[in-house]
Amino acid sequence: MADGPGFRTAIYCAGCAHHCPGCHNPQSWDFAGGHEMDVEDLLAVIKADEMSNVTFSGGDPFYQVDAFTELARRIKQETNKTIWCWTGFTLEEIQADTHLAQLLPWLDVLVDGPFIQEQRDTSLHFRGSPNQRILYLHGAPPDDTIPGTVPLVPLR
Numbered sequence: 001m002a003d004g005p006g007f008r009t010a011i012y013c014a015g016c017a018h019h020c021p022g023c024h025n026p027q028s029w030d031f032a033g034g035h036e037m038d039v040e041d042l043l044a045v046i047k048a049d050e051m052s053n054v055t056f057s058g059g060d061p062f063y064q065v066d067a068f069t070e071l072a073r074r075i076k077q078e079t080n081k082t083i084w085c086w087t088g089f090t091l092e093e094i095q096a097d098t099h100l101a102q103l104l105p106w107l108d109v110l111v112d113g114p115f116i117q118e119q120r121d122t123s124l125h126f127r128g129s130p131n132q133r134i135l136y137l138h139g140a141p142p143d144d145t146i147p148g149t150v151p152l153v154p155l156r
C-alpha cells in the first residue's frame with residue numbers, strides 16, 4: 001500500500017547502478033541478489049490477487065527492461081490491472097534510448113529520476129525528493145480508484 005495507490009502486488013527487482021546516496025533500498029543494488037522468477041511465475045502471482053494492481057520497483061526495472069516489457073505487456077493484455085513503475089532514470093533519458101523506451105507504452109504511471117538526498121522531503125507522496133515526477137503516461141490518471149484506497153496523486 002506504500003508502493004502506489006491502493007492495494008498492489010509490488011515486484012522488487014534486483015539490481016540498480018544509480019547508487020543514489022541515501023537510497024531506501026541499498027540491499028537491492030546487487031544484480032545477483034534476490035531469487036529468480038520468470039515472467040510466468042510473476043504473472044501467476046499477480047493474477048492470483050484479483051483486488052491488487054501492480055507496481056514495478058527495485059532496484060530499477062529498466063535494467064531488466066526486456067523481461068519487464070514482456071511482463072507488462074502480458075499484464076495489460078490479460079488483466080485490467082494498472083502498472084506503476086519506479087526508476088532512477090528520467091523520462092527523457094528513457095525516451096532517448098529505444099531499448100529502454102520499449103517498456104513505456106505498457107506502463108500507466110512512471111515515477112522517474114534519482115533520489116537526491118539533499119532534497120529529501122518526507123511530506124511527498126510516493127517519492128523521496130521533489131525532482132522525482134509522478135507521470136501519467138497516457139494523458140490522464142489511470143483508474144486506480146479501488147474502494148477503500150488512498151486518493152491518486154495529481155499530475156504535476
Ligand code: SF4
Nearest residue numbers: 016019020023059088
Ligand atoms: S534509483 Fe532508486 S533503487 Fe536505485 S539507488 Fe536510486 S533510490 Fe535506490
